[in-house]
Amino acid sequence: MSFDCLDATALIDLARRAESKAPVPCACTKTPLDGWQSQPLSLDETQLREIGTLMLKDELEPTFAEYLPGKTNYWSADAPIAPRYFPYNRCAVWECSVCGRLYLRYTEGGGYFVDRRIRAVHGALIEDIPRPES
Template identity: 75%
Template structure:
């Protein structure tokens, strides 16, 4: 089973990863600072899940979003609030080639399923209660 990460553990993990100087990598061909559909250029085999933000104690994670100010869901400046959608449905993934960290979840709509991905940035993590 994948380890649950609360906001403090997620921030610590992100800060440790950001202290290294990762080499150039194919995982950065497409900018992933804000949510994106997972690009075809990113070989999924180079990603390894290292944690989850899905809390097993919650029967159904909320669909409420935490978007203060004028930022939107797709913005590279949008806060990463682990208790809110879509973060509360994310896995935490590491590129096995360079060590960069990503958040991923599956967006399901009426007629589609879309794997979404966003780079994990420690400075954007906010521990906001529901």
């Protein structure tokens, strides 16, 4: 299935909609996912559904440039979500079918490993930063 690419504005709209719902106790929140994490085994993938992507269709090689202002780092819970920067530019947007929370997911690949990563979407952290020059 192919999804349209979401820009920062569309992602903010989705996040606001998800955050406006009354909080519902859900199994998807067993492990804090405010910053990037390896996808926990406790997360029931069957309750997640893909609703969009941040990957640009016409981009041959997405940038590996990161947007990490101040003292934030890749793992920081308060690191900005900048859709045109790594790793967000490789993410799919997923929604929990039980509680409506939004998550970003991508697969990190190294020389000898593959790690599925996940991060909760918080609208206040989304920044519309222009795509870096390659």
